[in-house]
Every structure is written in C-alpha cells, then in structure tokens.
Amino acid sequence: MADGGYRVRAVACDPRADDEEVYRALGRATAPLTATWQQLARARRVVIKFNMIETTVEYFGGRRRELVDDAVARAVLRLLRERTDATLTALDTYPYGNGNRVPAAFNYRYLLEAYGVGMVDASLPPLVGCEVPGGGCMFARYRLPAALVEADAVVSVAKMKNHLFTGVTLCTKNLFGLPPMIPPTGRPRAYFHHLVRLPYVLADLAMVARPCLNIIDGLVGQWGREWRGQGRLAGTLVAGDHPIATDTCATMLMGADPASDWPTPPFRRDRNHLRLAAERGFGPRQVTAVDFASEVQAPVADFDAEPLDPEQTVASWRYTACEQGLYYRDHQAELVDRYAGQYIYLQDDEVVWAGDDPNQLGSRRHLSGDRHDRALWLKWVDPEEWEGERFSVYEECLRQRDAGP
Numbered sequence: 001m002a003d004g005g006y007r008v009r010a011v012a013c014d015p016r017a018d019d020e021e022v023y024r025a026l027g028r029a030t031a032p033l034t035a036t037w038q039q040l041a042r043a044r045r046v047v048i049k050f051n052m053i054e055t056t057v058e059y060f061g062g063r064r065r066e067l068v069d070d071a072v073a074r075a076v077l078r079l080l081r082e083r084t085d086a087t088l089t090a091l092d093t094y095p096y097g098n099g100n101r102v103p104a105a106f107n108y109r110y111l112l113e114a115y116g117v118g119m120v121d122a123s124l125p126p127l128v129g130c131e132v133p134g135g136g137c138m139f140a141r142y143r144l145p146a147a148l149v150e151a152d153a154v155v156s157v158a159k160m161k162n163h164l165f166t167g168v169t170l171c172t173k174n175l176f177g178l179p180p181m182i183p184p185t186g187r188p189r190a191y192f193h194h195l196v197r198l199p200y201v202l203a204d205l206a207m208v209a210r211p212c213l214n215i216i217d218g219l220v221g222q223w224g225r226e227w228r229g230q231g232r233l234a235g236t237l238v239a240g241d242h243p244i245a246t247d248t249c250a251t252m253l254m255g256a257d258p259a260s261d262w263p264t265p266p267f268r269r270d271r272n273h274l275r276l277a278a279e280r281g282f283g284p285r286q287v288t289a290v291d292f293a294s295e296v297q298a299p300v301a302d303f304d305a306e307p308l309d310p311e312q313t314v315a316s317w318r319y320t321a322c323e324q325g326l327y328y329r330d331h332q333a334e335l336v337d338r339y340a341g342q343y344i345y346l347q348d349d350e351v352v353w354a355g356d357d358p359n360q361l362g363s364r365r366h367l368s369g370d371r372h373d374r375a376l377w378l379k380w381v382d383p384e385e386w387e388g389e390r391f392s393v394y395e396e397c398l399r400q401r402d403a404g405p
Helices: 019-030 034-042 070-083 109-114 173-177 197-209 243-253 273-279 311-330 332-339 392-403
Strands: 006-012 045-050 087-092 118-121 127-131 141-145 153-163 167-169 213-223 230-240 290-294 343-347 350-355 377-380
Touching: 006 019, 006 243, 019 070, 019 213, 019 230, 034 070, 045 070, 045 173, 070 087, 070 109, 070 153, 070 213, 109 118, 141 197, 153 173, 153 230, 153 243, 167 173, 167 243, 173 197, 197 243, 197 273, 213 243, 230 243, 243 273, 243 290, 311 332, 311 343, 311 377, 311 392, 332 350
Parallel strands: 006 290, 045 087, 045 153, 087 118, 153 213
Antiparallel strands: 006 230, 127 141, 153 167, 213 230, 343 350, 343 377
C-alpha cells in the first residue's frame, strides 16, 4: 500500500449498462475499501451528500449529464442498505432562486423514498457552530446542520465534470452543498463561493465532514463548466476512502495534474483546492501516495475548464479581492461602527453596497459598474468576528503576486 494509507479504485462501466451492471461495477470499486465499510457498519447515523440538486436535468448518452445518474444513486443506496443498519439521511441546500429552501418535489426525492432515506434541508435549523479541526484554512468555524455534525459517517457522491471556478467538481466540491445559505442564520452562496475564498473553504468543509465513502459517477461526464457544458462518455466509476485522495485520482483520470495550481488548466480561475488541502496535511499531494488501482486509462475523456474570462482580468479580480480583504481587516473598527450586523461589498476601498441579504442583490457585474476588472469583496460585519476569517490568506496571495513568476 502507498505511504499515505489512502485507497481508491476506478472501474470500467459502459455508459449503456443497465442498473444491475452499474451496481456490480460499483460493488467492485468499493469492495476493497475495508476501513470505509467498517466505519459504516458501526454507524448509527449516516449522512449522504449527492450532487443531484438542480432546477433542470440535462441528459447525454441516456444519462444525467450534470448530476449523478439515477442508476449510480440507486447502486449507492442499495450497497449502503446491504452493508449498514444505520439511519440514512440525504443532506443538501438549494442554492437557486435567491436562497429558497429545497423544494418538496426536488429531482431525486423518488430515489430516496424507494430506499427509505430521509432528507434534511441544510439551510434549516437546527444548526451548530463547528470548529474546523486544527483551525481552518479560510475560516476558523462554520455554522452547519446538526444532522451533519451528529452523523457517525458521511458519504459524498459526485459527478465527474469540470467547473469554471474550481477546475474540477468532484467529491470535495460536492460538499459545498452542506453549509446553510439562507441569511440570517446561513451565509449567502456568494459568501463562500467567492474569489480566493472558495478553494480554502472547500478544504475546510472536507476537514469538517471527512466523508469515508467517496464515489464519482464518471459514466457520463461534462467538459467546460459545472452547468450547461458539453457531455463526455467517460465510462468509469471511482470510489475511495478519502475525498482528497479520490479527487486526486479522478483529476488524473480527467487528464490533469492534481498537484498543479492556478493559472494552470483546469485551475484557470482560482487555486487548486486539492493542493491546498494536501498542503494542510489533509490528503495526498499526488496519486503516487495513494493505493490506487484502475481498470481504465487516463484520460478517460477530453476534459478542461472553459476559459470564460481573460487571464489578466481573473488575476486582477483575485488580487483586488485580496486588497479589499486586507482593507477590511485594517479598517474593521470604523466599518463595524457603521455597518455592524450587515453584509457589505467593498470595491476600491469603498462600501458600494450594504444590506441584510446579498441573495436579493442581483448581478454583481452590474454592481461593479465600469470597474469590471476590480473585485467586489463581500463581508458579514460582525463585531465579534465569530467566523474567524484568515486574513493571512490574502497576504500570502499578494506576496506571491509581488514575488513575480
């Protein structure tokens, strides 16, 4: 076994396979995950995070293109029902429609009901303040659903696809659906899904949730972006006992170097969250540190993140976001005096918006006016600074800029 002790398996599975074939292939991928199944067998409460919440369902080659396919979801639930007596609960938030709650008729309820799996809306109470083990990469603590914090085991079931902001969206990015996103108890989606912050937040969420079973549906994948991209027939299922290890192997199967970083494709917009987690000591830096076996060869299909904006513009957004974060730190007392208990957007050392709920704001590109290359930086103005933002992240980013290539 590789030095890290992580175990990941990738198996071949024809995208045209029937449910029974998909189930057998996933069983083959997960069978070697001994420690995972031991933890799940002991568990009384298991939380499952599927990458399946969306307003529409797009198909390619007869499979869900952007979301975990029904056949894979059924195989996951069937395996869990066979291997554990725990209470199974699906957990998700609904980031669409300005922070609305998960709708009653969400698009995979019928699958959960068929296997007696409950559903918890991550944006609803009860919520619990949760410290990131060892201190966070971006924030010291997060407010998270009690169902997650009280779970004995977590399962992340993701799709193999690219992402405009994070390069790849796999088992770790899938965890972004865990924090509540309805103010005032939760943070709006744009707060964590923010330039510079997002990859560090993903590392934090992985360290908090620590999913022991990580599954990637690569029967059909998606090139370019997380939504409305191009379908790819990848013909694989990937399973592992650690989110970073699983995603590291899957990123390699997608044809990218999992140790690379911004601005190297597919990490065109921000830093590589897998590398950040590994630098923190949570997960491997390379596939060679993983006990990895695969029935498929890389690349399983043509993948890359679409270059949506010019590289110079993206760099300007990142660096000016960092400057605004440090401006807030240095002027926190005066900003608290005026804006305590509100969200503010800072741009070029000026508060350009303040209010209770940025979900109602609309387009941030419109708010930026004619300064389209200057970042808008969002902050909850808290006199206590409960979340414990790591402003050193912004300092380090600017040091790298100043050091040059």
